[in-house]
Amino acid sequence: MMTDVVESSGSLARHDLTAGGDPTGAAAARTGTDDAAAAERIGEIRRRIDEIDRTLIALWQERAALSQEVGATRMASGGTRLVLSREREILERFRSELGADGTQLALLLLRAGRGPL
Ligand SMILES: C=C(O[C@@H]1C=C(C(=O)O)C=C[C@H]1O)C(=O)O
DSSP: OEEEEEOTTSOEEEEESSSTTOOOSHHHHHHSOSOHHHHHHHHHHHHHHHHHHHHHHHHHHHHHHHHHHHHHHHHHTTOOSOOHHHHHHHHHHHHHHHTHHHHHHHHHHHHHHHOOO
16 A cells, blocks of 8 residues: 655655555654564664754755865965865765765865866
């Protein structure tokens, strides 16, 4: 049976609550489990994940704004738009801490600050 469920984000989703082996009920549809204790713990963890995501988004936006300000300040003073040696340092920092995903993340961070090349 397909049932409309309001997600914690407020958006409406359709869930199959009776598909073979799947947990049933609206709480199960939200957390993916029928077990009340597991659902409770998942809810707690998700609240912290949501906090972290909000912080990450705010930091992302702050970093991009700061990076844009550096670029504008440098160009207004006759300098270059980019400083590739500095970008390499940042890429290496993220790669050494996070591996290949860190490199991808740093590339996105750098792009957010200066736009696509
Ligand atoms: C912000 C700067 O300008 C550019 C953007 C960078 C960044 O987003 O970290 C790094 C180097 C520069 O290409 C900087 O020189 O520090």
